[in-house]
Amino acid sequence: MTSLSARIxxxxxxxxxAACALAADPQTALTVYSSAQPGGIPAEWYRPLPxxxxxxxxxxPGFALVRVDRDLELSRGRxxxxxxxxxxxxxxxxxxxxxxxxxxxxxxxxxxxxFDLVSTEKLLSRYVDRKxxxxxxxxxxxxxxxxTLLSANDGLVLRGDDGQIHALRNWNGIKFGxxxxxxxxxxxxxxxxxxxxxxxxxxxxxxxxxxxxxxADYNLIFTEGADANSGVVDVGAWVSLLNQSGxxxxxxxxxxxxxxxxxxxxxxxxxxxxxxxxxTMEALADGRGFEEKAFFEYHLYTLGRPxxxxxxxxxxxxxxxxxxxxxxKKQLVYYGAEGxxxxxxxxLDREFGPxxxxxxxxxxxLKNDKASGLGMPLPAGRIRVSQQDKADGSxxxxxxxxxxxxxxxxxxxxxxxxxxxxxxxxxxxxFALNSKGRVMEEAFEIKVRNxxxxxxxxxxxxxxxxxxxxxxxxxSTPSEKKDARTIEFPVRIAADxxxxxxYRVRYTW
Numbered sequence: 001m002t003s004l005s006a007r008i009x010x011x012x013x014x015x016x017x018a019a020c021a022l023a024a025d026p027q028t029a030l031t032v033y034s035s036a037q038p039g040g041i042p043a044e045w046y047r048p049l050p051x052x053x054x055x056x057x058x059x060x061p062g063f064a065l066v067r068v069d070r071d072l073e074l075s076r077g078r079x080x081x082x083x084x085x086x087x088x089x090x091x092x093x094x095x096x097x098x099x100x101x102x103x104x105x106x107x108x109x110x111x112x113x114x115f116d117l118v119s120t121e122k123l124l125s126r127y128v129d130r131k132x133x134x135x136x137x138x139x140x141x142x143x144x145x146x147x148t149l150l151s152a153n154d155g156l157v158l159r160g161d162d163g164q165i166h167a168l169r170n171w172n173g174i175k176f177g178x179x180x181x182x183x184x185x186x187x188x189x190x191x192x193x194x195x196x197x198x199x200x201x202x203x204x205x206x207x208x209x210x211x212x213x214x215x216a217d218y219n220l221i222f223t224e225g226a227d228a229n230s231g232v233v234d235v236g237a238w239v240s241l242l243n244q245s246g247x248x249x250x251x252x253x254x255x256x257x258x259x260x261x262x263x264x265x266x267x268x269x270x271x272x273x274x275x276x277x278x279x280t281m282e283a284l285a286d287g288r289g290f291e292e293k294a295f296f297e298y299h300l301y302t303l304g305r306p307x308x309x310x311x312x313x314x315x316x317x318x319x320x321x322x323x324x325x326x327x328x329k330k331q332l333v334y335y336g337a338e339g340x341x342x343x344x345x346x347x348l349d350r351e352f353g354p355x356x357x358x359x360x361x362x363x364x365x366l367k368n369d370k371a372s373g374l375g376m377p378l379p380a381g382r383i384r385v386s387q388q389d390k391a392d393g394s395x396x397x398x399x400x401x402x403x404x405x406x407x408x409x410x411x412x413x414x415x416x417x418x419x420x421x422x423x424x425x426x427x428x429x430x431f432a433l434n435s436k437g438r439v440m441e442e443a444f445e446i447k448v449r450n451x452x453x454x455x456x457x458x459x460x461x462x463x464x465x466x467x468x469x470x471x472x473x474x475x476s477t478p479s480e481k482k483d484a485r486t487i488e489f490p491v492r493i494a495a496d497x498x499x500x501x502x503y504r505v506r507y508t509w
Contacts, residue, residue, distance in 0.1 A: 026070035026085075029253040030309065032241065033261060034062040036215040038402030039382040041242065058089055060244060062213025067206040069100070076198030078109070083189040087209035088246025090187060094208040097191055101203075105196030112190040118179065124152035126180035133175040134158065136168055187246070211245035212309075214256060216319060216381030218403075220414075221395065222328060222364065223388070229457055233328045233366060233385075235374065237319035239290075243309045251306035254317075256290075257298055258379055289318060292376075323373040328366040332419055332458045334448050335361065336426030340465050346509055347466040348440065354428035359418040360448070360458060362399070369409045378406040383414050421451040422458065422493075430504070440466065441473070443504040450493040460489040460501050467507040474504040 040061070066087065074081065092113035099106035127149050134145045134156060145166050147158035155169040189205070221234040239256065243249075288304025309315055340353040347353075364385060368374045382402050386395040399416030406412055430443035448458050464470045464485045472479065472487070479487045491499040 026068055027253070028069075028249050028251070029067040029255070030249050031065040031067075031255040031257055032062065032212055032214050033064065033257050034213045034215060036061045036213045038215065038380050039400075041213070041215065045242070058210055060211055060213045060242065063091075063208055063210050064212045064245065065206065065208055066247075066249070067204060069202065069204050072201050072203045074099075074106070074193060074195045074198060074201050076195055078192070078194050081191045081193055083191070083205060084186045086187050086189055086205075086207065086247065087211065088187050089209050089211040090189075091208045091210070092189075094206075095189060096204075096206045097189075097193075098204045099195070099201045101201040102195070102197045106201065107194045108191050109194055110192040114188045114190060121152075123176055123180070124149070124156075124174075127176055128152065131177065132158070134168055134171050135173040135175075136171045142172065209245045209247070212241070212243045214239055214241045216240075216379040217316075218378075218381055218383040220364075220383060220385045221388070222385055222398065224330075228454055229330050231328050231330065232325040233364070235323040235326055235366075237322075237378075237381075238316045239319050241309060241315045241317070243311055243313055243315070246311060248311045249307075249309040251308055254303040254307040254309070256301055257295070258301070261298060290320070319379075320376065326366050326373045328364055331363040331365055332422055332456055333361045333363055333461055334422075334424035334446070334458055335461045336424055336446055337463050337465070340463055348433060348435070350428075350431045350433075353463075353465060354426075354444075356424075356426040358423050358425060360422045360424055362416045362419050364414045364416055366412050367409075368406055368412050375408050377408055378403065378412065380405050383412075385414060385416060422448065422456060423451075424448045424458075424460075429502070438509050440507040441504060442466065442507075443474075444502065446489075446501040447498060448491065448493060448501075449498045451496060453495050455492060455494050455497075457490060457492050458499070460491060462487050462489070462503070464505055464507075467509055469508050471506050471508075472503055473506050474502070476500070476502040479503070 147160040151157040225231040292301040384400040401414040
């Protein structure tokens, strides 16, 4: 059956004749929305899988508004117009047709979306009781069998002109006389139009389609400073566009919408679209970058040059000019009781929460302000961080994280991993409960050991998770209250040294 596809294409090229839209200088605009979570799209989704293209594409967390302006020939009075350049995953309920030449005198009476696409199986089913010619291999040659197709189940069954029945299980190609009515080669929009003015109209066709999304990626290069807890980063940011909508967009005016745009999705969660903003790039003679502006309660940013977005492709466009030598701070955090939070009720069980996590997390923090070289709202995205190996100058990956939408003048915090040479230990040293007096006390000892050959600062974080009313009645090191149930103890630990933090908390209810 290797030649079947080519034969069908040859046939269709000659037999598909319709009064389709004639394009003259078409202009396409594409506005893409997204609910993609940072790092939430696996790499294998970047390319269609055999037999899984449509289900996979329809599951992409995003959609687009497509607008096409082109010249069309309309007859005066009532006529039918077909438009084939549409995405395969179009939402037909969103289609709009408008004549820009005579908007008041042109009216759409009916519109249809036809999606019964031609395939081998559909052609065979439509040609039952009709004549076909089948090619099959016979020795070194090809045998041609002609007759009326009786069945296409489990091979082909034909009745020849002489009345003989031919059962063909292995066949190479088949010839059909014409394309049966109702079958089309591409998804097609059809309008029943009433036009007061005949001739050439400049018209606009718009619709929404699935199978397309975008997200932000950030690449950071970290350089340590003289202090082990500080340094600088170079920040590069990119927008990634994944298009599996079933259509390509040539030289399109590209826009991205960012914000929490509500959209009804039966049986699915609402789209949560990434909020973002990009600083205006200086216009260049050979093309401009993104320019941002407030739009309703969202952010709209437009690429200053045409962009071609092929179908089944991933395209990356620079989000903003790279920012260099942005001050950054490396922070070690020991969160010994990570996973234990306030669950909304009184926790009286002695064994609730005393278990210990030994890992010390490594965080990188930078300020998103103009003084640091940034100062624009950043869309949610994945951040990858590298550091140069001075021995050979190569860039080595040291961790990645994702950030939520980060307004200007706020901190960007990236969790890189866990420290190799710094470990923690946390244990409960006392627990006392007076149910009648409605008083409970608990004491902890936290040890952090530094096996580096230089001193480090570690933030010891603790959750006071048993009840909302609490008081620290003893602490070996001054603490900072971060929120209603979280405290932190910053401690300095000498090289090959150990720091011990103790505290006692009283709960009342």
